[in-house]
Amino acid sequence: MYDVNLWYTNNKHTIITQYNEREAAYEVALRIATGLDVDMLDATVPNDFKWVEIYKDKVKR
Template sequence: MEEREFTKLIYVSQRPFWHFLIAFPLYYFTISMVFKAVELFSSGKVIEALKFLLAIFFMFVCAAGLTFTKKVYTNAKLKTVRFNFTLFKIPLCRDSVFKNIQYVSVYKNYSDRDFEIYIWLSETQKKSISVHLDLQSAFDYALKIANGLEVDLLDATEKGNFKWVEKEMK
């Protein structure tokens, strides 16, 4: 109970409208195909019904990927962060919780040319929590987490030139 008193929502994923435009027909066809699969099972055409179930699964995963919501909660007092993934308010998995966070860093992955955000649990233990294609979105997200946890942010985007980022506390 004490943990919830200090938990603060710092991030909610914002989906562009076109994601929903693409997902709507996928959900519609998924539902239509469920009825067809039931009809095929009831008529004894099991192999065809299983093919439909496989197509339903892939179509649903594509639609869910376009419409799921990610929420990030932080607790500055306990230095914990919680990641929550839902699909239309239905939890997709158990919340990921990381405790005793020391600091947050943004790292440039030169092999993939993207930017990763790490949370550091100790001097040697880190967890990758997000990957971004551009530097600005990576820093915006990392700064929200660092501010929510009231920890430092490390800029590790240049090899051998790591520096602490000055941030404004709100």
């Protein structure tokens, strides 16, 4: 199960949605981060977190 979380003030977070497939969760997270113009942390692989640079003009639609 893959959660899409939104993190805010002092390490608080809420689960936005959950997916069984990694690709679906990643795509939704990317669209949310792009829409909010915030950084995205890819944590799909345990203990291998990666920051994803968001460029609004280069996200697949």
